[in-house]
């Protein structure tokens with residue numbers, strides 16, 4: 715048995731690879747460069763189907779695959795032929811990351827991939843995380859440079875989840891004796907509004923950090939600067955729904971996996987990320 719980790723150089727995939735290695739599961743990572751030290755890795759690009767057999771040529775024992783779907787282009791068109799190749803090569807189980815608001819079979823990029831995977835007749839789990847705690851580090855420039863968090867979310871709250879907790883949910887789904895063959899929300903243990911986060915960042919950094927509301931149009935324009943239009947529109951819609959409490963509803967949901975890591979601990983441990991120096 716070998717587990718293929720696509721997106722293994724990224725946030726969730728990297729954390730998952732470390733968990734698998736610590737538990738002595740054989741793994742291989744795919745990445746566009748084909749390098750993911752200290753792990754074995756192969757070249758793989760969603761936009762280039764000629765790379766889809768590379769993992770299986772490098773390790774014929776791959777029977778489980780963790781999937782971070784592409785974040786540009788048509789996700790279903792790109793993943794569909796890969797699922798086919800993987801099943802032909804002996805893969806029995808897939809674990810796919812989508813998002814809380816991407817419903818199976820809806821018209822979203824990830825909703826379509828979810829539906830396709832569920833209809834393949836293989837073992838699968840779809841994990842639908844809410845917003846990541848680590849976003850505050852990855853998209854830190856407005857906090858660092860202007861002392862503000864920009865959002866369209868109003869007073870809406872989010873059970874921010876850590877990448878470690880998402881990786882743990884993926885680890886469990888990949889290694890469980892029996893596959894769940896369903897989807898789960900993956901959320902953190904506490905609800906936070908961006909006002910709450912701004913107040914916590916004010917305490918952590920010692921500078922006044924504010925949450926400034928922007929319009930959906932402003933947000934969409936900024937998303938379009940760094941992502942495909944269709945993904946930008948989807949993410950803008952998802953963000954817009956937070957104000958009405960859509961992410962709060964997942965707390966206590968029977969299909970929610972609730973992580974342990976807390977946002978405040980992340981802010982304390984990484985305060986240098988928002989330092990002006």
Ligand SMILES: NC(=O)c1ccc[n+]([C@@H]2O[C@H](COP(=O)([O-])OP(=O)(O)OC[C@H]3O[C@@H](n4cnc5c(N)ncnc54)[C@H](OP(=O)(O)O)[C@@H]3O)[C@@H](O)[C@H]2O)c1
Pocket residue numbers: 720721722723724725726727744745746747758759760761782783784785811812813814842843844845846849
């Ligand atoms: N951030 C959030 O709040 C949030 C919330 C819910 C869901 N999500 C979902 O979570 C996922 C992001 O997870 P993440 O943060 O772990 O990702 P990430 O850190 O952004 O990493 C993306 C990974 O995908 C790989 N990749 C990118 N383009 C590729 C391509 N054309 N072919 C093959 N591999 C490619 C990258 O590898 P190389 O560069 O090495 O090729 C990298 O390993 C997305 O599906 C996103 O929609 C995010």
